[in-house]
Amino acid sequence: MSALSEGWRIQTRVIGALMIRELNTRFGRDNIGFLWICAEPMLFAGLVGLVWSFIRGPEENGIGIVAFIGSGYIPLTFFRSAVGRSNKVVEANSGLMYHRQIKMLDFVFTRVFIEMIGAMMAYVFFAGALGLVGLFPIPANPGILIAGFLLYALFTLSVCLILAPLSELSEVIEKLLPVTTYIMIPFSGTFQLNSWLSPSVRAVELWSPPANAMEIMRLGLFGDKVHPYYDLSSTLAISAVLMMIGLIMSRRMRRDIVVA
Amino acid sequence: MIVCEGLGKSYKHGGRRKQVLANINFSVGPGDRLGLLGRNGAGKSTLIRLLGGVEMPSEGRVRRDMTMSWPLALDGGFQGSLTGYDNARFIARIYGREFADIRAFIEDFTELGRQLSNPMKTYSSGMRARLAFGLSLAIEFDCYLIDEVIAVGDANFQRKCQFELFERRADRAIIIASHSTEQVRSVCKSALVLDGGRGVLYDDVEAAIAAYEQL
Incomplete structure (x- = not known):
């Protein structure tokens, strides 16, 4: 038990140090620094929301379209950037492997965590700014909204845990990533609610962890305006299985890492 | 104590495995100073990395009962x-x-x-x-792992290392890979000569240097 708590103490220390280092190298210390991490998702969410409101009008099924798109797009940019940053994460950091207490997994946790915090801040700023002009609702149930976001983050982490070792093994992965995250959009729940879909399509979406997590976030945000369909157990089970696979792959790969 | 038990390392290279180190055994206690001698490519740096836990051994294991520095080398760590x-x-x-x-x-x-x-x-x-x-x-640290790196320093730096490491911290263990037989002679109490993946341990540094110069 003491070995476990000692390990926990060391790993939290390492991840904290890695996060500070990552923020320094990525954003520097000058200017608004790491607030830039919010800029990209907010721009995406705002502009895509704007385009949609021109095409579809200001509301869809009683839900404001800008709020709807924004609430979907910010988590999606989190997923995409976390996945992109897990690619070759070990190679990029291999100089730090000289310090024995830094584990491969620490790199993945650090990057996913930073992206997650960035997305959460972007969400809050976006909602706050649009909320002032009445384009974003006050969350009907913040607890459910946060739970949905954490579920989305859990799935993102589990994908990244597989991707980090996989991208070291195969060059092809890097090439396939952009198209894969693009193809994934219909299964991410970003642009739809499950109640808008036909029962057969909905049955497929219920197997998609991000679609389920997004549905839960929308329920927390829009409350009664949403008639939610989601499957919590499949989301948790799929994420857990992916995470196990990722952890086993990382462990096996560690033996063969050649540190430059 | 730092104990190496049957330590071996092989790398996969174009579908083939190349054995770099095989069945290396030794132990280092407080105050011990072990030199690693060997020609280029004999596996000195690889052994240092295995000891430091930077890379994982293919066979055997490293037991560490004292704190050990990261490998102080020309690159890595920063x-x-x-x-x-x-x-x-x-x-x-x-x-x-x-x-x-x-x-x-x-x-x-x-x-x-x-x-x-x-x-x-x-x-x-x-x-x-x-x-x-x-x-x-x-x-x-209780044990310092040094890979060649003292040699790149100027005279002033070497003097400082001499004082801070070899004199003031004489109770610490040191494992040092070096091409400089002069340095090994002045610093080390024993030496491991690496050749063809095998390691031969000498308690007498002069004998180790003689064997190394025969390679």
Whole structure:
């Protein structure tokens, strides 16, 4: 038990140090620094929301379209950037492997965590700014909204845990990533609610962890305006299985890492 | 004690495995100074990395019952885009030390002055060696792993290493890979000669140097 708590103490220390280092190298210390991490998702969410409101009008099924798109797009940019940053994460950091207490997994946790915090801040700023002009609702149930976001983050982490070792093994992965995250959009729940879909399509979406997590976030945000369909157990089970696979792959790969 | 038991390492290379080290056995206790001798490619650096836990052994294991520095080598351990101070802060954090305690020591030991505020990629190898040594001495380890790196320093740096490491910290264990038989002769009490993946341990440094020069 003491070995476990000692390990926990060391790993939290390492991840904290890695996060500070990552923020320094990525954003520097000058200017608004790491607030830039919010800029990209907010721009995406705002502009895509704007385009949609021109095409579809200001509301869809009683839900404001800008709020709807924004609430979907910010988590999606989190997923995409976390996945992109897990690619070759070990190679990029291999100089730090000289310090024995830094584990491969620490790199993945650090990057996913930073992206997650960035997305959460972007969400809050976006909602706050649009909320002032009445384009974003006050969350009907913040607890459910946060739970949905954490579920989305859990799935993102589990994908990244597989991707980090996989991208070291195969060059092809890097090439396939952009198209894969693009193809994934219909299964991410970003642009739809499950109640808008036909029962057969909905049955497929219920197997998609991000679609389920997004549905839960929308329920927390829009409350009664949403008639939610989601499957919590499949989301948790799929994420857990992916995470196990990722952890086993990382462990096996560690033996063969050649540190430059 | 640091104990190597049946340590071996092979690398996959184009579908084939190349055995770099096989069945290496030795132990190092407090105050011991082991030199690693061998020609280029004999596996000195690989052994240092296995000892430091940077790479994992293919066979056998390393038992560490005392604290051990990261391998002090020409590269590794630092981030080039960060300044010397930022790297020092990072290392202080991951080893659970206060940067304020370490700062004064590295400023004095490295004599790098304002260079410490510049990115490490602008450092010469001698400057990097100074900072790596300064940090590892400030953190205080029971065992120091040194890969060639003292040789890149100037006379002043070598004098400082001599005093801070070999004299003031005479109770610490040191494992040092070196091509300099002179250095091994002056620092080490025993030596491991690596050749063809095998290691032969000599308690007499002179005998080890004689064997190395025969290779």
